[in-house]
Amino acid sequence: MINKLEQLKEEAIKKIKEIKNLDALQNLEKQYLGRKGELTAILRGIADLSIDDKKKIGRLSNEVKNELKENFLKIKNIIEARASDASFVDVSLPGKTIEQGSVHPISQMINDLDDLFSKMGFMVLDGPELESDHYNFTALNIPADHPARDMQDTFYIDKENKKGELDMVMRTHTSPMQVRAMQKYGAPLRCVVPGRVFRNEATDATHDTTFDQIEGLMIGEDISLANLSAVLKEVLHGLFDEELEVRIRPGYFPFVELGLEFDVACTICKGAKCPACKHTGWLEMIGAGMVHPEVLKYGGIDSKKYSGFAFGIGLTRLAMMKHKIDDIRLFNSGDLKFLKQF
Ligand code: PHE
16 A cells, blocks of 8 residues: 555656646646546545554545645746746756857958968958949049949949049959059058959859958059068968969959959869869959059059059959859858858
8 A cells, every 4th residue: 555655646746747737737736636537546445454553554645635635725826927027937848958159251261361371460440332433433544434344344323422423333343452452551551351242244153242351452662573472471371271273364354454363272172174164174262463553652652762563363263162162142142051050
């Protein structure tokens, strides 16, 4: 009989803990403690026991009864509190997982580039994304009506200035910061400008309407292409674990005199040709050259005393090559499956 009572107690307590609503709790209480309940059924056999045993079992059954009552009451209170109090916190429930974000691969690339260039004494500057026609084109030796304006499909802002001209654009490159920086800091000068740029382009695996570049500018008394080459080599070595194959060819940009383009062998297909390199095995990564004297003039710098180099790196393409991402559109897609990998 003692065993039966203990067993009944354990079983009842286990069931009480699983109860979630008051109706079920009431039924369970009836099942164990009611007049026709299980405890009563056990106690029916008490009549046949000796006086001593009757006392012992009587005491034990009272204990079991009280303990069960206590348990029923406790759960009842919890259920009632939960129903009436919106701020009730059930500490026994499993916790909510807190989603952890990660740094976007473009931001990671900007951080790495900022570190590398800072170590070489370059200031890191920020420039406006909504830029004037003057800084985006004219001051870069691309006058109005110059065919070079067509090199970059531009988003013009639909707002006329006092002269009735559309003179604001979403900057098509980070180069407008060249003249802004010269005007603000003068020579000698070393700066980089990472940031977003915009082009009215049809999108595909290597083109998007919004992407990132990093502009670089170094002006001093004896600056030459040798300095440009040394700086770019240092940066590419700092960014990539693998050795990159680089191809240098002449390039035309109105704001440099002696213009160069640097192509990087596609790290995704290793030259086997894939959509990320437009099936050529190479990616145009960097435009560069010696700053045009006309641009130095716009910046208020004496081109007889100073010379300098400038470059614009396709920062988004750099991130594609580093992480072997074969479609540029993924960066701005907001796709968590993509972003969670970084
Ligand atoms: N701004 C040029 C582009 O976006 C790149 C460039 C920068 C070229 C600086 C030369 C010097 O294509």
